[in-house]
Each structure stands twice: as C-alpha cells, then as structure tokens.
Amino acid sequence: MNKDLTEGSPARVLWMFSIPMFVSVIFQQLYNIADSVVAGKFAGEDALAAVGASYPVTMIFMAVAVGSNIGCAVIISQLFGAKRYGEMKTAVSTTLVAGAVISAVLMTLGLVFCPLMLKGLQTPDNIFDDGALYLNIYIGGFLFLYLYNVCTGIFTSMGDSKTPLYFLIGSSVGNIVLDLVFVIVFHWGVAGVAWATFMAQGIACLLALLALKKRVSSIKTEGPIPLFSWRMLKRISLVAVPSILQQSFISVGNIFIQGMVNSFGSSVIAGYSAAVKLNTFSITSLTTLGNGLSSFTAQNMGAGKLERVKKGFRAGLCMAWLVAGVFVVVLWGFAEPMIHIFMEEEGGLAMETGVEFLRIVAPFYIVIAAKLTADGVLRGSGAMKEFMIATFTDLILRVIISYIWAGSMGPRGIWLSWPVGWIVAAGVSAFFYIKGNWKKTAAV
Numbered sequence: 001m002n003k004d005l006t007e008g009s010p011a012r013v014l015w016m017f018s019i020p021m022f023v024s025v026i027f028q029q030l031y032n033i034a035d036s037v038v039a040g041k042f043a044g045e046d047a048l049a050a051v052g053a054s055y056p057v058t059m060i061f062m063a064v065a066v067g068s069n070i071g072c073a074v075i076i077s078q079l080f081g082a083k084r085y086g087e088m089k090t091a092v093s094t095t096l097v098a099g100a101v102i103s104a105v106l107m108t109l110g111l112v113f114c115p116l117m118l119k120g121l122q123t124p125d126n127i128f129d130d131g132a133l134y135l136n137i138y139i140g141g142f143l144f145l146y147l148y149n150v151c152t153g154i155f156t157s158m159g160d161s162k163t164p165l166y167f168l169i170g171s172s173v174g175n176i177v178l179d180l181v182f183v184i185v186f187h188w189g190v191a192g193v194a195w196a197t198f199m200a201q202g203i204a205c206l207l208a209l210l211a212l213k214k215r216v217s218s219i220k221t222e223g224p225i226p227l228f229s230w231r232m233l234k235r236i237s238l239v240a241v242p243s244i245l246q247q248s249f250i251s252v253g254n255i256f257i258q259g260m261v262n263s264f265g266s267s268v269i270a271g272y273s274a275a276v277k278l279n280t281f282s283i284t285s286l287t288t289l290g291n292g293l294s295s296f297t298a299q300n301m302g303a304g305k306l307e308r309v310k311k312g313f314r315a316g317l318c319m320a321w322l323v324a325g326v327f328v329v330v331l332w333g334f335a336e337p338m339i340h341i342f343m344e345e346e347g348g349l350a351m352e353t354g355v356e357f358l359r360i361v362a363p364f365y366i367v368i369a370a371k372l373t374a375d376g377v378l379r380g381s382g383a384m385k386e387f388m389i390a391t392f393t394d395l396i397l398r399v400i401i402s403y404i405w406a407g408s409m410g411p412r413g414i415w416l417s418w419p420v421g422w423i424v425a426a427g428v429s430a431f432f433y434i435k436g437n438w439k440k441t442a443a444v
Contacts, residue, residue, distance in 0.1 A: 005159050005296045006081055006303040011315035018292035018319060020161040024152075025288040027165070027172040029281040034172075034193075036277050038179040040270070040342040043189045048342060049266045050130035050190050052273020053123045056258040057114075058138050063248040064106060065146045068099055069153030070291065071240020074298045074380060075232075076157035081302030086221045092154055092212070093227040095236060096147065103146035110139035121255060122262040124269070130190040137194035144198075144205035151208035155215070156295050163211060167204050175200035242384040253395040260406050260414055268411055271353025274342035279361055282327040286369050289320050290376035297380025306439055309377060313433070317373045324369035332362035357415045364419040371426035374433040381438040390432060394425030 005013055040048035072095040079088040114135050123131050152164040175196050182192030261272045293316040300308045331338060339354035371390065378387040398421035405413025432438070 005077075005299040006305055006308065010296075010308045010311035014292065014296050014312050014315045015319065017159065017161050017296065018289055018316075020165045021156065021288050021292045022285060022323070024161070024165040024168045025285050026281075027168040029277075029284055030172050030176070033277050033281065034176045034179050034196075036273060037342055038176075038183050039190060039193050040274065042183050046127050046266060046270075047130060047190050048273055049124075049269040050127040051134055051193065052269055052276070053121060053127055053258070053262060054118065054131045054135040054138070055273065055276070056121070056255040057117050057135055059254060060248060060252065061106065061110065061139065061142050061145065064102070064244050065142075065149035067244030067248070068095070068102075068146065068240050069149045070243040070294070070379060071236050072150060073153035073157040073291075073295060074239045074382060075236050076154055077295045077298030077380070078302035078382075080158050081299030085219050086223070086225055087232070089216055089219065089221060089225045090227070090229050090232050091236060092216055093225075094229050094232045095150055095154070096209075097228050098233055098236075099146055099150050100143070103143045106146075107139055107142040110142065111136060114139065121259045124262065124266050127266055127269070134190045134194045137191065137198055141198040141201055144202040148201060148205040148208050151205070151212050154212060156291070157298070158215070159295070159299070160215075161292065163215075164208075167208050167211075170207075171200045171204035174203065239379075239382060239384060242388050243379070245388070253399045256399050257402055257414060260402055261411065264411055267349040268353050270343065271339070271350040271355075272357060272411070274339050274350075275354035275357035277342070278331055278338055278358065282324075282331065282362075282365055283368065283372075285323060285327070286320055286365070286372045289316060289323065290372040290379075292316070293373060293376030294380035297377050298382075301381050309381070313373065313377050316376060317370065320369035320373045321366060324365040327365050328362050331358045331365075335359050335362070353411060356412060360412070360415040361418045364422050367419070367426050368422045371422065371429045374426075374429035377433055378429070378438050383432070383438040386432040386437060390425050390429040393428050394421040397421040397424055 005017060007013075036048055036051050039051045072091065076088055076091050076095075079085075079091060114132055118128060118131050118135065148167075152167075155161070155163050178196035178199060179193050182188045182196050186192060188195065262269055293312060296312045296316075297309050300306070300312070335355045335358040336351070338358065339351055342354075343350060371394075375387055375390060378384075378390070398417040401417035401420055402414045405416060407413070409416070
C-alpha cells in the first residue's frame, strides 16, 4: 500500500514507515549470515574463511545494487510527493530497463575477473578454490540481486515499506532452509550455501517484479507514459551514480582491509568473517533507518515541507540511538557467545579475533548512528556532494590507519581504525546537516 509521508505527525509517520524496513533488514542480514553460520558449523573453519574471503567482492556488487536503489528511490519519492505520477511511472520503468543492462554487463565482467580479484586479496591457497566457487555462483545471480534491490527501493519511495518485508521474510526463510538441505543433506559445502542464496534471491526477484508491475499499473494517469527516458535516466543518475560510487568506494576500501586481514592467515580470516558479519548486521540496520529518513525527506522536500524534515531528523535520531544501544549491549556484552554461533570450537585464534573486533568496535555504534541519520537527510534532499564527503572521510581514514597500525599492532590495529573513522565522519555529517545547504538542493 502506497503511503503519503507528507501528512500526519512526522515522528509517528517515520516510525510506522521505518519499522517494517528495520524488520526487513533483520531478515536480509539473517539471510546473509546464514551462509557463514552453516558453512562454519557444518563445513568447517576453512569453509567459513572461504565465504568470508569472498565477502568484500560480493559487497562491490551489492554496492551497485544498493546505490541504484537509493538513486531511484530519491527521485521517485520526490515525484510521488509532488503527485506527478506520470513522470514517476517513467522513472520506474527507466530504472528497471537501465538496471537490467547494467547488471548483465557487471555479471559478465565479474565472472571473467573473479580469480584475479581473489588473488589480489591475497586469499590463502587452502581456501582459494572454495572462495572462487562461492563467488562465481553469487555473481551468476547478480541480475536477480540488482533488480530485487531496485524493486524494494521503488516500493519504499511510494511509502510502502511492508511489501519488501514480506518478500524478505519468505526469501530469508527459504535461503536458510536451502542452506541446511544443500550442506547437511547433500554435502555440497560452500557451493551449497551459494546455490541457496542464488535460488532464494531469484524467486524473490521475480515475485517482486510482478508485484511492482501490478502496483504501478494501479496508479491512474492520463495519456501515454514513456517507458524509457534519457532525460529521466540522467536525473536518476545524478543521485544514483554518487550513491553507487559511495557504496562502491566503501566496498573497495573493505577489499583493502580484507587483503590486510588475509595476510594474517585463515584463522584470523575466519574470526574476522564472523565478527564483520555481525558488524554489518548492525551497520546495515542503522543504514536502513537512514534510508527510511531519506524517503521521508525526499517526499517532504518534493512537497516543500522543510519543517517536517527537521522534525523527522529528530525522530530518526532517537530511533537510531535506541537501536544502536541494543547492538552495543548484545555485541559488546555477549561477544563470545555471538562469535560462537559461527564456529564449533570455543577457543583458538579465530574465536579470539572475532571477540576482540566486536569489543573494540561495538561501543561506537552510537556515533555511527548519528552519522547515518544526518546522511539520511543529506541523501534524501539530494545533497550528494556533502553526503559523499562525509562517507569518504570515514573510509579513507580507516584504510590509512589500518595500513599504519597493522604493521605495529597486527590485526588489532585494523580493528581500532573503525572508531576513529566513525568519530571524524560523524562530525562532518553533523556539520553539513547543521549548516543547512541541504535545504536548497531539492528541485522536483
């Protein structure tokens, strides 16, 4: 059901809109974590390390999908808020056509260069073949991943955060069941968890496309609607390309960090793989709340209601801090049992690595929550330059500090770079929000 986010109490509207999105991301992350849990528990530490070693590469592809999701969502939200439904339909179809072409090209390139990417990451020989196998199957399903993410962005831009939730619940449950069947029953190992993701994502994508077609067709417009527009593609690209670059830059930075982690051996890789999945769960949850605020901001900017955006920011910040506080308690206070979810052995270097990472990083979720909330307003208003500066500040600092400190402190130096980058970047995002340039950037 489409929802107008420009009416009603800003706090209540934002909470009601964001809660389904938050639940959606929980299922999405369970979906991603399931691969590592099943691999680590039932195929061994090397299998967990193989999935973990390929993770930064898979995140580059995810970055393109998420960046496109953000780009189309901002423009469609603005058009929906302004009630320009004909242009909105053109934006939807243009996004899907362009997305199909982009994803097919990237899928082909990924399959060709998969071995080179893993070699560049200094992937140890004992996990290289399994890492390449997992990565090839994952990239083979990129078309499904891309179009599914675009569909969810379109649904949320029209104020519907519940439909993506339903698809994610079904897809996540299906993925977990297939993981267990393929690995425990069929003994497919790493290939099993990869094929489970491929199949679950493919079914979810097809169902989302059918639901989206029905939803868009139900919106009444007059006259013929162009299915593709270069002008609209350019407009979407002005938001999508910076978002893709931002997301990709993060993924490339994580590849550098993964390369440093890989140099410390498969046990450190396994521990880091488990911890970073939990960390990603937390950060993605907070990012999703920021994305909800982006849709809220975009619709209200389209309707010319700036004061509602400010009230939405305050409500979003309270929501983000509440969620961050829960993650701090769980991942800092219960670090060891959380890492134990991924592996059979209770001691050893892998367990120690994962626990140390969480204990260092988790207390600073409160800081990154504030940054991602401010980013939600910057992105939703179309202030992409400011948004990218804040994000790149975080990543550049983390990569540089990791390289410097890893040499003297080992893996701990890499983990310590996270809080430093977050603190500085949060200050940059807050500065741009307070400065208020975002108020002048949106033009429907």
